[in-house]
Amino acid sequence: MRVEYSPGILWAGLYSVSRATRRWRLPEIDDPIQVVPFPTAEGLSRRPLIRPLPDTLGNLDGDGEKFLQRLETENNLMARWNRVHQLPYLFFRLQDRIRQLRNHGTISDWLDFAYGSPFPPGQIRAEISAFITLVARRKPQTVLEIGAGEGGTLMLLAMAAAPEATIISVDLPHGAFGGGYPLWKAIYFRQFAIPSQRMHLLRVNSHVPTTVQRVRGILADRMLDVLFIDGDHTYRGVKADWEMYGPLVAREGLVGFHDIVQHPPETGCEVHTFWRELKVRHAHVEIVADHEQAWGGIGVIETGGIGSD
Numbered sequence: 001m002r003v004e005y006s007p008g009i010l011w012a013g014l015y016s017v018s019r020a021t022r023r024w025r026l027p028e029i030d031d032p033i034q035v036v037p038f039p040t041a042e043g044l045s046r047r048p049l050i051r052p053l054p055d056t057l058g059n060l061d062g063d064g065e066k067f068l069q070r071l072e073t074e075n076n077l078m079a080r081w082n083r084v085h086q087l088p089y090l091f092f093r094l095q096d097r098i099r100q101l102r103n104h105g106t107i108s109d110w111l112d113f114a115y116g117s118p119f120p121p122g123q124i125r126a127e128i129s130a131f132i133t134l135v136a137r138r139k140p141q142t143v144l145e146i147g148a149g150e151g152g153t154l155m156l157l158a159m160a161a162a163p164e165a166t167i168i169s170v171d172l173p174h175g176a177f178g179g180g181y182p183l184w185k186a187i188y189f190r191q192f193a194i195p196s197q198r199m200h201l202l203r204v205n206s207h208v209p210t211t212v213q214r215v216r217g218i219l220a221d222r223m224l225d226v227l228f229i230d231g232d233h234t235y236r237g238v239k240a241d242w243e244m245y246g247p248l249v250a251r252e253g254l255v256g257f258h259d260i261v262q263h264p265p266e267t268g269c270e271v272h273t274f275w276r277e278l279k280v281r282h283a284h285v286e287i288v289a290d291h292e293q294a295w296g297g298i299g300v301i302e303t304g305g306i307g308s309d
């Protein structure tokens, strides 16, 4: 039998197929597809080399605590390596980087650099940021820091100081509350100062009278514009630093005390006890990110301010 394909039959066929398949349409896509650009090589190299926690802890063999401890140690080692591998480069370029940051960077750039460098500040970032802002506004000509540790605050203080400032650091090798710094690090610490500044690194005990004599000798007839006390954190230690070096601070100079927040007793940090006694007699500000943080906090006194001794 021959079938005639008339246009009418063709249209009827197409119509019934289209009706039958109307229900088969693919579901609507709610969200447009997100296009995530692949990170550039530069972006990748900026990522910290910290291994993220695995999604699943299924391979712990029942000893989760040990696993997490190991992971933390590895992460600390990676962070340390991240810093240490910059040392050869910075040996030649540190002063250039410091000069660039001084001339073109914000305080936030200074902090980014310091925290990522082999000389990280032992500070809560928001707190040291506020303190360094106070210091930078004054452009001090003379600065003394007691307690350099890894050198981070010394670097920031030098950046905040005037271009022709004299910066003095007193730190006791193997001292309590940080352990001081090895002699080779002094090569780097010197470069925190630009050529027009003077950097004096005294690796001695702040509590011996000859150290005060040496500081006086460096200052000649000048007074200190900024004193930052972050050395011996015992009550007697911090009190001695205040009594010995406080008289060298200029009228309307700044004195910063680190670690004024109450610490757990086993840390041996008693700065908060001394600070409570001192602050009632001086115009002061407390820079504390969180009173529950159990460390840190910077107390700042303006000598010669209202109510000063």
Ligand SMILES: C[S@@+](CC[C@H](N)C(=O)[O-])C[C@H]1O[C@@H](n2cnc3c(N)ncnc32)[C@H](O)[C@@H]1O
Residues within 6 Å of the ligand: 120, 121, 122, 123, 146, 147, 148, 149, 150, 151, 152, 153, 154, 170, 171, 172, 173, 174, 175, 176, 177, 178, 179, 180, 181, 204, 205, 206, 207, 230, 231, 232, 233
């Ligand atoms: C907490 S660290 C300083 C941290 C540094 N200011 C920072 O924020 O990066 C304390 C330092 O004080 C030093 N120190 C302790 N007792 C001292 C003393 N009697 N004289 C001088 N330095 C002392 C320690 O050697 C240690 O390096």
